[in-house]
Amino acid sequence: MFRCAACGAFNRVREPRPSGNPECGRCHRVLDLSGAPQEVDGEALDRAMLSSPVPILLDLWAPWCAPCRAAAPILDAVGRAQAGRLLVLKLNTDQNPRTASALRVQGIPTFVVFSGGREVARRSGVLPKADLERWVSGALAAPGSTGATA
Template structure:
């Protein structure tokens, strides 16, 4: 069973593994689900909804448009999302667009990565990290083995 978040309404959808390639639709709003696993932008309300309802781990990339290191790590975050598609949600919180949420989450520098599972924050780390380091960090907290690299 794979888990996908609807980019339109934010609903969490369960999709049978054999149905992932059939272009599944959201059970609530009927929008087509992005099963590729690309990171999805969220605001504070959408983030809270995902944290409360996701049965799979969530990696949140807290970033800002002016942040050079954030742009450096963006392709790594994209690859993590795509390689963990259906097994982990990857979300992006623009700290400039939602400074109140950044404050609530105690984000003091960007990029900051937050890792959630079963409604609670497991860990956080700030600064650029290699893909291998992020994979190990995720695995150490979730028990999920590092994903095989199918995207650079």
């Protein structure tokens, strides 16, 4: 499943993936199948959490935060490796202070895994790619979690 960055709709894409540029079923814009992290605001995050058929890895960050900038390529690599199976979203805490407060963010970068519309894991601080992937997989395999990154 892939989230349209333009309208937020979730789109099923068959395997093998079609050639050319698949379009979003709702807004008909080109659908990004790369798995690259997508920027969201608080409202888009709420919609995604409620309707995502795949687990979400949320990065809570700010542009001035050096560790956040260091984590960006790691998150990009994880998102691309799990394209269609894990949705990586980024929320700028400076631009979305109410959402950051509602999520009880005390430091950045903070990473939160959501599955089935609820939080299943949280941690702060930058991790190497392999450790981040292991942490996400472990969070999704834990009892009570409803998703998995295959």
